[in-house]
Amino acid sequence: MTCHNNTATIPKSNATKRVALIGMPNTGKSTFFNRITGVSAHVGNWPGITVDILQAEVKINNETTQFVDLPGIYNLNGFSEDEKVVQRFLENNPADLVIVVINASQIDRQILLPLQVKAFGLPAVVMLNMSDEAKKYGIKIDTEELSQRLGMPVFLISAKYGKGYMNAYMAISEELKESQNSTKLDILKADENISVNEIDAVLNGAVVMPSEMAKNFTAQIDKIVLHPVWGLPLFFLGMFLVFWAVWNIALPSIDLLEIVVEWLQSSIVEPIVQIFPPLVEDFLMNGVWAGVTTVASFVPLIIVFFIIMAVLEDSGYLSRSAYLMDALMARLGLDGRSFVLHIMGFGCNVPALMGTRVMRSRALRLLTMLIIPFGLCSARLQVFVFIIAAVFPNGNGAIVLFSLYILSFLVAIITAALFQGVYKNEEPFVLELPPYRFPTLKQILLRSWGEVREFLARASGFITVGCIAVWILTSLPPGATGLDTIGGQIGQFMSPIMDPIGINPYLTLSLFFGFIAKEIVIGSLAVIYSMSEQNVSSNIAETVTFIQGYSFCIFCLLYTPCLSTLATLVKEAKSWKFSLLSLVFPLVLAWVASFIFYQGALALGF
Structure with missing residues (x-):
């Protein structure tokens, strides 16, 4: 694994394919990167852990494939330094496949990113990570319906525990087989913004969010550790x-x-x-x-x-x-x-x-x-x-x-x-x-x-x-x-x-x-x-x-x-x-x- 400190063109070396991982902070993107590449990028339950570009090469379909773990971002059209890093990388380095990693328990707030990827015309697969947490919160997701609406494969996985990983891996393999030409991000191709109506049209009927989250372990602990008097x-x-x-x-x-x-x-x-x-x-x-x-x-x-x-x-x-x-x-x-x-x-x-x-x-x-x-x-x-x-x-x-x-x-x-x-x-x-x-x-x-x-x-x-x-x-x-x-x-x-x-x-x-x-x-x-x-x-x-x-x-x-x-x-x-x-x-x-x-x-x- 290597770490790059800039966003200039990164050569594929011996790799014939390139896969870029993007996602919002704290979605388990680096955990998925570690699982699929076998390396050990720093992972943690805090936004901003991946602060640079990590890459590793693995064999898929008997071809050397370069996986690139990009910094966590909230918006592909954003202006923060980490968002500019991702934009410049995708502009300078054509990708054969983009893997969008989403926290399944926060899908209503994170579906924006795959919609932006779709608007840019990038070939993509969506990984709904932390599916175990989503199930615990009573969130139900119809991946087949969601896949049709997004126009890209969607999978429920748990990168931490490996649940759903093999199905996701096989889909990545199939997508790379069918990939003929790598694609660069063209910042001029996408619409300025994804509207709320577009987001609702994708989610309605495909995702069922509980009207009120049940009291859970996190809420009970937070009553103590976030107490205004005893917290500090x-x-x-x-x-x-x-x-x-x-x-x-x-x-x-x-x-x-x-x-x-x-x-x-x-x-x-x-x-x-x-x-x-x-x-x-x-x-x-x-x-x-x-x-x-x-x-x-x-x-x-x-x-x-x-x-x-x-x-x-x-x-x-x-x-x-x-x-x-x-x-x-x-x-x-x-x-x-x-x-x-x-x-x-x-x-x-x-x-x-x-x-x-x-x-x-x-x-x-x-x-x-x-x-x-x-x-x-x-x-x-x-x-x-x-x-x-x-x-x-x-x-x-x-x-x-x-x-x-x-x-x-x-x-x-x-x-x-x-x-x-x-x-x-x-x-x-x-x-x-x-x-x-x-x-x-x-x-x-x-x-x-x-x-x-x-x-x-x-x-x-x-x-x-x-x-x-x-x-x-x-x-x-x-x-x-x-x-x-x-x-x-x-x-x-x-x-x-x-x-x-x-x-x-x-x-x-x-x-x-x-x-x-x-x-x-x-x-x-x-x-x-x-x-x-x-x-x-x-x-x-x-x-x-x-x-x-x-x-x-x-x-x-x-x-x-x-x-x-x-x-x-x-x-x-x-x-x-x-x-x-x-x-x-x-x-x-x-x-x-x-x-x-x-x-x-x-x-x-x-």
Whole structure:
């Protein structure tokens, strides 16, 4: 599977056919894409999960067929960034077949999309997904009648559980057999709008919607989680439990992995590298092995964290948090989606930034992109767990972790308040709350594995390069050690700036490399100290006080985004002025926040 960051012509490579998947957000389109292609695109119960173009090639009718998963859209004639992405793709890339995925339980509101596809003259098949939910709500759909009225095959399926999938697959196969010429979207061919009368003419008699939905599980849960008084406290309690699980479940598992790493080092790695000259041996052990294994030891933390986040996303609870926070966000020039994307940045800021494409207002997009990098991403989480475990080892680390989450939230609010006059949002907030869904074990495991795979790819790439660079700076000039090395001199040079916030030269140097990727902060510490992860932790415990360690965490939370985040900001904002602001403002804010905390703590006698 590959991911494309633009909508220029995408070659079919060896494929002879092309199938494009379109649908409104939160219809299970990516789940269907995963099932038919066998890959693992990110799926979740929140609009805007697919924020770029995903493609995969599979064999159908003994022909290589390219399947393309396009971003979720509400209207083929729309003007939002995600809608323009789909329009440009279909204009530049002729499709042999378009698969329109609809949430069957919301067919009355989503039938617009297949009608637009029909108006454009694109060959299409309609998948009425989530048929199990529609049946539960008492919705009855005559697929044969609906197919005749639309002039395209219609199937009831459940992409999540596979119900109706084989019939749908055979229909796709037949449609591709009959397809002779691929078709481009011609934006001039369609009528300006599909009228309400046209929609009613298609639905009347073919679809029976209950006059009043019966009270259901979703409504009962929403009475509690969306309560005007208890809703927000319950949300923050839930977030605290996330960090409690990270601290009490993931941290002990890190210790177990360290035992395996130490055994590998003593039994295999050290005997092998001893055959090399001392300089090469030092490079391999203290430059590559120490840095990479220190970072890799946090894989259990990543697994636990993303299992929890996958459950929250796939269940539909994140949409509720958008609803809960919308009133506050609106006062800051944002809306509930901004808050949810800030939370989605917990995994990685990059996809959260790309998720702002679902917003039509450029001002809202820019203001949201400004606050997303303050989200407590998984890379920063690793740093915080490492530092807090060293300087605050009395078992209350979950509270300290949660305090950093609250700080990230407060800083996002302050930033929005400061810049809402610059980026004025006038877009109304409309969000349809999806029903609660129990994510399958397969979905959760695939999501977690995808994040671990991404992490390991980074660890084997530029994280390794970063650790090597740290080793070079802390090993030159030859014979120098500690603060006499180039790295030590860089740290000392920054002392007049960093001493007032309690960050020593060693920690300062690690922050330099954290600009490349925040994961490198941990790996660089192992290289800088020339120690194993456990020994580095002991050294930091002896030389760094709690307020110094917490000041370091504050700075790491808020300072300049990593290179991949910054590159995404540049691409999405299409403004160097805004990109420069996104680079400089967090750096200044990080220093000011750390200064206030550190000097305030000293003044209070800590």
